[in-house]
Amino acid sequence: MKAKHQRLVLVTLALVAIIGAGLLAVYALRNQASYFYLPEQMLADPPQPGQAVRLGGMVEVGSLKTDPDGVTMHFMVTGKDDSRVPVRFSGIAPDLFVEGSGVVAEGKLGADGTFVADNLLAKHDENYVPRELEGMNEHQAAKMAEETTVGLK
Numbered sequence: 001m002k003a004k005h006q007r008l009v010l011v012t013l014a015l016v017a018i019i020g021a022g023l024l025a026v027y028a029l030r031n032q033a034s035y036f037y038l039p040e041q042m043l044a045d046p047p048q049p050g051q052a053v054r055l056g057g058m059v060e061v062g063s064l065k066t067d068p069d070g071v072t073m074h075f076m077v078t079g080k081d082d083s084r085v086p087v088r089f090s091g092i093a094p095d096l097f098v099e100g101s102g103v104v105a106e107g108k109l110g111a112d113g114t115f116v117a118d119n120l121l122a123k124h125d126e127n128y129v130p131r132e133l134e135g136m137n138e139h140q141a142a143k144m145a146e147e148t149t150v151g152l153k
Helices: 001-029 037-042 138-148
Strands: 035-037 052-059 074-080 085-088 104-107 116-122
Touching: 035 037, 037 052, 037 085, 052 085, 085 104
Parallel strands: 035 052, 085 116
Antiparallel strands: 052 074, 052 104, 074 085, 104 116
16 A cells, blocks of 8 residues: 555544544533523523523512422522513522522423523622621722732732
């Protein structure tokens, strides 16, 4: 076999390997991708029941209720307009999860229109201050941050 043919075989094998690896990666990730919906989008064009999606919005004030089991919560996620999506979540909620704050719920839309969340991601506003720095003025907070930061200059 001539050197030209050997290179052609190697290039062909490399292309087949790259395409095969790409197809395997797409196959492995096909169930991991989840679309993001706002409440108004979910009401207008709901995903298929059972399809993994993310729902993002604000937790409606006064809507958070906890079942007697202590781990199942029900609340409403609202969007920019009057759209509201009921959400049920069983588990430990993040520390920042409170009424009136932003939330991203990962889960599936049930057949009854309730979004069943598997995971909650709480968002804080732009005025967030860590508990350790609450009550300090800007100078004190900067000094504490400087004293507790190691290895950064």
